Amino acid sequence: MSSQLPRIALTTGEPAGIGIDISLALAQLSLPAHIVAFTDPQLANERAQQLGMTLRFDVQERHQSSPQQAGVLKIKPLSLAVPCQTGVLDPRNAHYVLTMLQQACQGCMENQFDALVTAPVHKGVINKAGIPFSGHTEFFAEQTGTAEVVMMLRSTHLAVALVTTHLPLTQVSAAITQEKLTNVIQILHKDLQTRFGRKTPHILVCGLNPHAGEGGYLGQEEITTIIPVLEMLRKQGMQLTGPVPADTAFTEQMLQSVDVVLTMYHDQGLPVLKQQSFGDAVNITLGLPIIRTSVDHGTALTLAGTGKAQADSLLSAVKMAIKMINAQY
Numbered sequence: 001m002s003s004q005l006p007r008i009a010l011t012t013g014e015p016a017g018i019g020i021d022i023s024l025a026l027a028q029l030s031l032p033a034h035i036v037a038f039t040d041p042q043l044a045n046e047r048a049q050q051l052g053m054t055l056r057f058d059v060q061e062r063h064q065s066s067p068q069q070a071g072v073l074k075i076k077p078l079s080l081a082v083p084c085q086t087g088v089l090d091p092r093n094a095h096y097v098l099t100m101l102q103q104a105c106q107g108c109m110e111n112q113f114d115a116l117v118t119a120p121v122h123k124g125v126i127n128k129a130g131i132p133f134s135g136h137t138e139f140f141a142e143q144t145g146t147a148e149v150v151m152m153l154r155s156t157h158l159a160v161a162l163v164t165t166h167l168p169l170t171q172v173s174a175a176i177t178q179e180k181l182t183n184v185i186q187i188l189h190k191d192l193q194t195r196f197g198r199k200t201p202h203i204l205v206c207g208l209n210p211h212a213g214e215g216g217y218l219g220q221e222e223i224t225t226i227i228p229v230l231e232m233l234r235k236q237g238m239q240l241t242g243p244v245p246a247d248t249a250f251t252e253q254m255l256q257s258v259d260v261v262l263t264m265y266h267d268q269g270l271p272v273l274k275q276q277s278f279g280d281a282v283n284i285t286l287g288l289p290i291i292r293t294s295v296d297h298g299t300a301l302t303l304a305g306t307g308k309a310q311a312d313s314l315l316s317a318v319k320m321a322i323k324m325i326n327a328q329y
Ligand SMILES: NC(=O)C1=CN([C@@H]2O[C@H](COP(=O)(O)OP(=O)(O)OC[C@H]3O[C@@H](n4cnc5c(N)ncnc54)[C@H](O)[C@@H]3O)[C@@H](O)[C@H]2O)C=CC1
Pocket: 018, 119, 120, 121, 122, 123, 124, 136, 279, 294, 295, 296, 297, 298, 299, 300, 301, 302, 303, 308, 309, 310, 311
């Protein structure tokens, strides 16, 4: 690590959405980190005017590291393909978004930055542009040459990790193989130890089927896949409870002494966390060679340019990144 001041690459995401709005809001704060927003300076300027925000833009290819000053946004300039109409998606700007993600990720890999914090992108419009894209999580895994990563969302009350991420429900069962589940639990266990200081992390593992399969009468995946993996990993000293029925996994009693709940698919775990803490939680990609945190919300197109978008989750993502960077100094 070349600097004790955390250096953060901030991607501002889909230009028509609230990513740039919340990045501008973040720049109103003094923060103990060097933060550089990857964005189109003209977009930043236009959106700031629309929002009635007064900010100074410090546009440079490479900035000297310095703590973020309230009222100044450091910008690494990129160019939109076509001007952005606030709230209106345009597939012609999909390459701009992916270039932003790619350059910021590369900056982290080359040690120009200590962490990557992302504002939301719109997965649909990137696909509409003819580019297969399922999410930042999968994109950064590919960019960094990482075979397996784990999505974990964390609020002050709860942490939820996913075995499968952005996958149609019809493909979930087949994707949960013994190998996949083993890799996911190993990454979760290791990163909770190394990045979050848990000596023996306690992972509560949900079943896939109702009632965790009801002894095989409501599905076989617990018997064929989940139970054998948990038994094998317990022998290696991991603290794993489950598979438990997902419908009662999130009761207060079940969560006592649990560090993270591992759910089998996106909508098994995230609605619970978002019901409790939407707008305040942080999305963390585990298993990457770089630190990556993100907001817990999407592009909220109808709020772009209105001043109604909350920047709390972005601030939490930045604070989490700073904490994770400082833990590795
Ligand atoms: N990290 C990322 O890049 C993420 C991207 N998305 C993408 O966002 C797009 C829209 O997704 P939706 O399901 O509509 O979710 P969404 O999070 O954009 O919107 C859901 C609801 O929450 C509100 N909301 C969202 N963020 C808010 C904020 N910061 N302050 C106040 N209210 C807020 C919206 O107005 C809407 O009512 C999709 O293309 C999806 O893929 C979704 C989640 C994360």
